[in-house]
Amino acid sequence: MQWKRHFTGLMFSCVFIATYFTNKFVLSVLKFTYPTLFQGWQTCVGALLLVLCGKLGWLEMSRITRSTALPWLPGSLLFVGNIYAGSRSLASLSIPIFFTLQNASHVVSFLILKLKDGEKLPWLKTFSVCLLLMSAVSLPLCDSQFDKSGYMWAVCQLSCEGAYRVFQVYFKSSHLSDLEQQYINYLSSVLLLAIAAHPTGDILGALEFPFLWSYTFHCVCCASALLGFLLLLVTIKLRSGLTREHCRAWVFLSKVTAMSLCPLLFTVDINTPSLLCVLSSHLGLVALMYSEREGHA
Template sequence: MCVRRCLVGLTFCTCYLASYLTNKYVLSVLKFTYPTLFQGWQTLIGGLLLHVSWKLGWAEINSTSRSDVSMWLPASVLFVGIIYAGSRALSKLAIPVFLTLHNVAEVIICGHQKCFRKEKTSPEKICSTLFLLAAAGCLPFNDPQFDPNGYFWAVIHLFCVGAYKIVQKSRKPNALSDIEQQYLNYMFSVVLLAVASHPTGDLFSVLDFPFLYFYRFHGSCCASGLLGFFLMLSTVKLKNLVAPGQYAAWIFFAKVITAGLSVLLFDMILTSAMVGCLLLGGLGEALLVFSEQKSS
């Protein structure tokens, strides 16, 4: 069982790393900044592969009632916000910066649990949220490659992530499985992003994209769709296989590896102050992992 958990965890980390690096390459190096089309493509591939997996018996998707689907609709809207804003932010920000800002979603979740659900919060978790918030708050003032548009979309992204996790935790037990939730997210995202591609101008602007007929662009887009699907599957598998504390530890490990390797592969200017902000954010997430393991 331990070997199986390690294999699933390593698979998750590999998919996480490859997915982020591929998306960053398409968004920043190739500069394919048409989020409705890029994210619409990824969710279309994910939805089709999940549907095929369901029909072949590899994934279990039960018939759900209309009430369950309608109750999950707000989460699907937030999911679209997550991937759209995340795509816009990642095209402008370095991966370590993006991940540090992404982690602030935990502050929103912790604040909701403390203020609205009156849950007891451990000192470690409080310190963690303070470190995460301080790291993200100091980053804009110490980022040599500061891009206000990137930070704006990162803030939208982290609020959507926080709200999505709150909705996910408040759902009725056994109402929808993780796979069923993702299936609905994919279906809703494909429709909404397809409709939004015309008003946003992406549908016709993409015709001017210089690499539209290049094989490296086609290959990167196909890889991003497949990797996103396998990342989703490995995430669900890992979440159901290990304790919450171990799950948080694997996510932290994947983020550290991804952030570290991205510095070597993509242009990023590092100053001592910026490194300090990133390390403070890493310390905050490490404390969060410790608090999860302590409580599980």
């Protein structure tokens, strides 16, 4: 029924906004900038909850064999790169700037598909991708609060996200469901982030973190892990009930809402040229969604 689809979309939007706001609070307000530990905690909780829900029969998950898991490992590596770099960049950049750069992941997907297929694409889709690219490239030149490290990690994040999107489309395994793919992602993340925790200095830094024994810090970290898991479930629910174009529309709406609300909770210092880059990037997203809708009509 139509109202159920709207309810799922609204639920997705609420969880999406709450997840990013909670992560932003931990990374920027509390300044817990140790992504191997923060993301390792989230993915560990996510993996445990998937197993628990599977054992209780709340989620359908089959036994994952080595032969089915190995082909998915490249996607897991891209997933780890995405969440690690995303955590680094979100700690330094405001949410509008972060989303604007994240939108450029569609440019990466476009280029990979262009090189792979070599087919001529509609002018509107090409225009939308160019607009996304120009917005992202112009943003560092316009941003008065330019943070070199934040932008560098944002480029890594959008590259991994764009490649992961293509990998999801072209790796359609009949042996792995979306939940099982995510479970492999979680396990790979926990392993790789645990290995990287000491060389990056995150363990020693976390031991000196001033809010380490703070009740607020513990509550927010638990909330971030639970929200990340809920976002996974509601995203899968959304994709199963709506077309890709409608799903992207809900993601777009969620991003716009988050950007509109973030000045109420966080300090957002953005000048007019940067704001124009943000607006043009999201205009490019609208054009991209419309071009794909026309292409499937």
